[in-house]
Each structure stands twice: as structure tokens, then as C-alpha cells.
Amino acid sequence: MYIKKNLKKITVTSDISIRESLDNLNSGGIQALLVINKDSTFAGIITDGDIRxxxxxxxxxxTSIGAIIKKDSTIAMTEDENELNDIFKRNKINHIPVLNKKNQIISLAMRADLNNKSYENINSSIVVMAGGKGSRLAPLTNIIPKPLIPIGYSTIVEKIFDSFVNQGFNNFKLIINYKKELIRSYFNELEHSYKLEFLEESKFLGTIGGIKEFSKKLTDNFVVTNCDVVTDINYHKFFKHHIKKEAYLSILGLKKSTKVPYGVxxxxxxxxxxxxxEKPKQTHTIMTGIYIINKKALDFIPxxxxxxxxxxxxxxxxxNKVVTSFVIEDGWYDMGQFSEYKKLLMHIDS
Incomplete structure (x- = not known):
């Protein structure tokens, strides 16, 4: 069982302002902060949702952080895996501070971390395709590259990273091309807890063509995601489905209903x-822009x-190679369209 011991980046004192805490929140990578009193005792926990x-x-x-922290935060006095699992099952929470007898924080358990030892694909490469121009969001993307478009207190690509980091993944490859220096500069100035490697396309090779030249840097099975989609799925279940099917490529599918606005x-x-x-509703399974690919599939790319x-x-x-789909019914947001971008902002603020 993995227990987070290095808590420096995510720990703040209760007297600092919300403004001062935002840097810690952004760099911590877990969407929450541990709050302590001046005597180093535990004061509470605060999430990015609380601040919003x-x-x-x-x-x-x-306003000081101490004024808005959760005073009744759920805690544990042990790092025993069974007890922590029981606490997670009883409570709809993602983080459990573990305290000693002096009421001081010694570690932090996260819901996704508890079962990391059973996740064989935790070190898999997460490839984010960030080289496109984002023309659907022009003129905004004429100035800001699509990966850096703001979502709450961070950017769309950081939200994607967070969705994986919160489930234990830590190995990111960012394929860049358009406005690549802006993207590099942004992340070079940003403190983060994950491994990030920039992969620069020699030229634009389409939505998947550029992957092949980086094959030696990828794990046997790896995720490919567009940089304008955010989802809250369980990626471990997605991987389990992919491995069980012995698939060359697995597509995250979404059941989506569309109402025809006319009589048919x-x-x-x-x-x-x-x-x-009269105005029938049609349901289809659409492609979400998120995939798991086995490296053998790269042999089919020219x-x-x-x-x-x-x-x-x-x-x-x-x-005749296996291509399968892992189908979800909700929890997916396409930021590449302004209408969906607004929905995503509303989702984050809820």
C-alpha cells in the first residue's frame, strides 16, 4: 500500500490567505491541502472545490485558510490498509490524513493510492496530444495554445494530468508542436509532482502519425488522450478491460443521445x-478521444x-486485430467546443 509521506508541498498553516495557498494547491497535484496550526498540529483539510x-x-x-477549512475532517490514527479501506468505504472522500498521538500529520492516504500494488499498469505512459492548433476554439487559440486554456485555477492539460495523478499514474509524455515554446515555458516555471517529458514532432503527422517516432519512449501499453477532453472515469478498469481483451487498441466510448429537432x-x-x-431521440456510442494502445499497433502506422x-x-x-471499446455513460467533457467548455466550467464549480 502506498502512503504519501512527502507532504511539504501540500501543507500550509491556517493563518495564510487563500491567495497565498493557491500556488501550493496548483503544484501539489492532489487538488487538496493539509492545514496545520502554528504548533504543527492538524487543523483540517481543504479542497480546490472548497475554495471555489x-x-x-x-x-x-x-481570507485566511483557517476560516474555511473543514473542521470535521475525517482522519485516521493508523496506516493499516484494512482500516483505511473501511474509512474510504464509509465516507465519500478522496483523502485521509493520518495523525500521531500528538495530533500531528505523519502521512496522507488517497483513495486511488490504496490499491496501487494491484495495478500492473500504474507506470504506463500517458501520452497527451498537444501539438494541434485548436482551430475550433479560435480566436482564443490564436493567442493561447489549447493545452494552456484556463480551467478554474489551472489549465486544461493540468486537469487531464490531475485526473491520472489522482489514480496513481505519474508518467506523462506531452507531444507538442503549435506554440510549443509557450507550453515549455509554462511547465518549466511550474512545480509539479509528476514526471513530464516533452516530445516534439519533427512535423505535423496527423492525430496519431507522430506517435510512432517516439515508440522507444513508450511502455508496452499506453494511454493516448486528446488535450481538450476531461473525464472522471476509473482508468484502472479501462486498462483491465484492454488487457483482458488482448486488444491492439481500446477506445473509450460514450453513449450520447441526440434529439432530432424536427418530426421525422x-x-x-x-x-x-x-x-x-415526432422529434425522436437517437443514441450512439461516440469516440471520446481517449485510447489505450498496445505498441504492436504502431507497426500499422506508416x-x-x-x-x-x-x-x-x-x-x-x-x-483482423482486436479493437475494443470501454463504454461509459457520463463524466466526459469536450473542451474543444465552447458549449462543452462552459459545461466543464460548471462541473468544476459544482
Missing amino acids: RHLLKDGNLE LKLDEESDVTGIQ DGVEFGMDELIEKLIFN
Whole structure:
């Protein structure tokens, strides 16, 4: 069982202001801060959601953290795995501070961390495709590269990183091209708890073509995600499905219903009307832009030419290789469209 011992970046004193705490919150990578009193005893825990709710109520950034922390935080007095699991099962929480008899924090257990020892794919490469121009969000992306578009107190790509870090993943590859120096500069100035390597495309090679030139840097099974989608799925279940199916490529699918805004005619072969259906709802399983790929699939990508993910999928199917889907029904947000971007902001603020 993994217990987080290095707590320096995520620990603050109760007298500092919310403004001062934001740097710790952004660099900590767990979306929460541990708060201590001046005598180093435990005062409480605060999440990024607590801060957002405070600010939405016209809260002041100069308010002290101590004024808004959760006074009744759930704690543990032991690092015993069974006891911590029981606490997580009884409470809808992601973090449990572990205290000693002097009421001082000695470690932090996180819900995702408890079972890390059973997750064989915890060290898998997480490849984020951040080289595109983000034309759907122009003119905003004429100035800011899509990965750095703000979401709450951080950026879209950091939200993606956080969704993996909170489940124990730590090995990120960021493929860059458009406005690459801005992206590099941003992360070079940012303190973070995960491993991050920039992979620079020699030229734009489509949605998947650029992956092949970096194959030696990737694990046998790796995640590929667009840099404009955020999801709260359990990635370990996704990996389990991929491995069980012995798939070359697994697609995260989403059941999505669309309502036709008009009455629909039912016609026979002679174009005679046999019935009508008023504003029917159609349900499809769509591609979310998140995949798990086995390195063997890279052999089907041609060298040095533009190649799309759709082409790879069709080529694998044509060659009778297993392509499967792990289907979810909600918890996915496409920031590449302004309407979905607004929904994501609302989700984060809730």
C-alpha cells in the first residue's frame, strides 16, 4: 500500500490567505491541502472545490485558510490498509490524513493510492496530444495554445494530468508542436509532482502519425488522450478491460443521445409516408478521444506521413486485430467546443 509521506508541498498553516495557498494547491497535484496550526498540529483539510465555493459566494482572496477549512475532517490514527479501506468505504472522500498521538500529520492516504500494488499498469505512459492548433476554439487559440486554456485555477492539460495523478499514474509524455515554446515555458516555471517529458514532432503527422517516432519512449501499453477532453472515469478498469481483451487498441466510448429537432417521416420504397415520429431521440456510442494502445499497433502506422486515428482503427480492423471499446455513460467533457467548455466550467464549480 502506498502512503504519501512527502507532504511539504501540500501543507500550509491556517493563518495564510487563500491567495497565498493557491500556488501550493496548483503544484501539489492532489487538488487538496493539509492545514496545520502554528504548533504543527492538524487543523483540517481543504479542497480546490472548497475554495471555489468560497469565491463564488463573493469570498475574499485575502481570507485566511483557517476560516474555511473543514473542521470535521475525517482522519485516521493508523496506516493499516484494512482500516483505511473501511474509512474510504464509509465516507465519500478522496483523502485521509493520518495523525500521531500528538495530533500531528505523519502521512496522507488517497483513495486511488490504496490499491496501487494491484495495478500492473500504474507506470504506463500517458501520452497527451498537444501539438494541434485548436482551430475550433479560435480566436482564443490564436493567442493561447489549447493545452494552456484556463480551467478554474489551472489549465486544461493540468486537469487531464490531475485526473491520472489522482489514480496513481505519474508518467506523462506531452507531444507538442503549435506554440510549443509557450507550453515549455509554462511547465518549466511550474512545480509539479509528476514526471513530464516533452516530445516534439519533427512535423505535423496527423492525430496519431507522430506517435510512432517516439515508440522507444513508450511502455508496452499506453494511454493516448486528446488535450481538450476531461473525464472522471476509473482508468484502472479501462486498462483491465484492454488487457483482458488482448486488444491492439481500446477506445473509450460514450453513449450520447441526440434529439432530432424536427418530426421525422417514415417512408416506404415509393416515398409514401407510412408514419411519423415526432422529434425522436437517437443514441450512439461516440469516440471520446481517449485510447489505450498496445505498441504492436504502431507497426500499422506508416513512417513520415500524416496519419489519423480513424485510419489506424480501420487498418487494424481490416487486418483482423482486436479493437475494443470501454463504454461509459457520463463524466466526459469536450473542451474543444465552447458549449462543452462552459459545461466543464460548471462541473468544476459544482
